[in-house]
Amino acid sequence: METVPIAPDLLPADGRFGSGPSKVRPAQADMVSALGRTVLGTSHRQAPVRSLVGRVREGIAALLEVPDGYEVILGNGGAVAFWDAAAFCLVRERAQHAAFGEFGQKFAASTDGAPFLAPSDIRAAPPGELARCAPAEGVDVYAYPHNETSTGVVSPVSRVDGDGDGDGDGALTVVDATSIAGAQRVDLTQTDVYYFAPQKVLASDGGLWLAVVSPAALERIAEVTASRWVPEFLNLAPAVENSRKNQTLNTPAVATLVMLAEQLDWLNERGGLAWASDRSASSADILYGWAQRREWAKPFVADPAHRSPVVGTVDLAESVDAAAVSAQLRQNGIVDTEPYRKLGRNQLRVGMYPAVDPEDVRALTECVDYLVERLA
Numbered sequence: 001m002e003t004v005p006i007a008p009d010l011l012p013a014d015g016r017f018g019s020g021p022s023k024v025r026p027a028q029a030d031m032v033s034a035l036g037r038t039v040l041g042t043s044h045r046q047a048p049v050r051s052l053v054g055r056v057r058e059g060i061a062a063l064l065e066v067p068d069g070y071e072v073i074l075g076n077g078g079a080v081a082f083w084d085a086a087a088f089c090l091v092r093e094r095a096q097h098a099a100f101g102e103f104g105q106k107f108a109a110s111t112d113g114a115p116f117l118a119p120s121d122i123r124a125a126p127p128g129e130l131a132r133c134a135p136a137e138g139v140d141v142y143a144y145p146h147n148e149t150s151t152g153v154v155s156p157v158s159r160v161d162g163d164g165d166g167d168g169d170g171a172l173t174v175v176d177a178t179s180i181a182g183a184q185r186v187d188l189t190q191t192d193v194y195y196f197a198p199q200k201v202l203a204s205d206g207g208l209w210l211a212v213v214s215p216a217a218l219e220r221i222a223e224v225t226a227s228r229w230v231p232e233f234l235n236l237a238p239a240v241e242n243s244r245k246n247q248t249l250n251t252p253a254v255a256t257l258v259m260l261a262e263q264l265d266w267l268n269e270r271g272g273l274a275w276a277s278d279r280s281a282s283s284a285d286i287l288y289g290w291a292q293r294r295e296w297a298k299p300f301v302a303d304p305a306h307r308s309p310v311v312g313t314v315d316l317a318e319s320v321d322a323a324a325v326s327a328q329l330r331q332n333g334i335v336d337t338e339p340y341r342k343l344g345r346n347q348l349r350v351g352m353y354p355a356v357d358p359e360d361v362r363a364l365t366e367c368v369d370y371l372v373e374r375l376a
């Protein structure tokens with residue numbers, strides 16, 4: 001492939017548009033370097049690392065405006081590990097899942113395959129569309145993604161009321177916010193578990209899961225883990241205990257915590273969730289508006305209300321080879337605009353987390369215009 005060079009003045013200041021892992025701001029990496037001779041390489045059972053974990057927990061509580069009585073817990077293994085922990089420790093008998101993409105489906109597969117649970121009630125929708133949970137007999141966990149990263153579909157966040165009598169029916173609402181927590185306003189009283197990982201909105205590295213849990217979820221964890229065998233690594237009961245002490249069950253990646261704490265401070269200093277949401281929404285307006293103005297592009301998600309403010313998916317016409325466009329962008333230092341691998345569409349996918357400058361999204365669209373003209 002011959003590179004089509006893009007003039008430097010057209011390029012974004014930072015060319016990282018991944019949907020996860022995502023752009024890490026240089027100041028976060030500088031902080032890792034600054035703490036490289038003190039906190040890095042020291043015990044996670046001692047004050048310096050524990051205070052870092054405390055800073056992360058407080059930063060999340062501030063950013064997400066965590067309601068009274070809710071707690072921020074964390075552990076190793078990322079969001080995927082949390083799915084299995086949830087199957088073991090949150091579901092009493094039966095889960096219902098709204099599955100409208102790879103991530104939602106994978107969590108559904110985890111509870112559906114658990115031999116100690118009833119088969120899951122899975123409400124699916126085709127890629128690019130939204131599926132929602134609905135009250136059903138015998139379901140004690142309702143689970144859905146807030147943002148389906150594989151397709152760029154965003155879901156409203158609201159509690160699913162088991163029997164519709166308004167008391168919540170004791171069922172838990174468990175929301176996978178891995179790729180949107182911290183970038184769209186949310187009322188966490190509508191959820192019992194709102195979980196995520198640091199390598200998307202929060203611009204850090206992978207390997208951790210974090211969750212905001214309600215009093216009802218804490219009760220459920222205690223109840224379920226007392227009555228069934230649970231592998232220690234996936235057991236949320238010790239995770240709650242360790243989190244209260246600003247620790248994790250086993251050794252965390254300290255550099256990940258440093259970058260995470262830095263990003264939380266950065267977001268909170270600028271106006272928290274409102275500021276972060278507006279910034280991602282501005283990027284999304286630029287991207288989707290551009291796609292709608294081009295003959296050869298259109299937003300993949302047909303319903304504007306379901307278009308993600310953080311993961312933009314844009315289909316290109318057959319006459320334009322999206323893979324060639326992404327490859328040329330990559331040659332020019334603009335990376336990770338490829339679509340989710342299993343979706344198999346002629347598409348660009350753009351991470352628009354708050355770390356990304358909306359002006360860089362604008363520059364990206366100009367670079368795509370330039371390439372499409374040259375590649376024709």
Ligand SMILES: *Cc1c(COP(=O)(O)O)cnc(C)c1O
Nearest residue numbers: 020078079080103149178179197
């Ligand atoms: C990335 C992602 C996951 C997986 O996160 P890991 O930290 O890699 O395990 C799960 N759910 C959603 C919605 C995601 O975007």
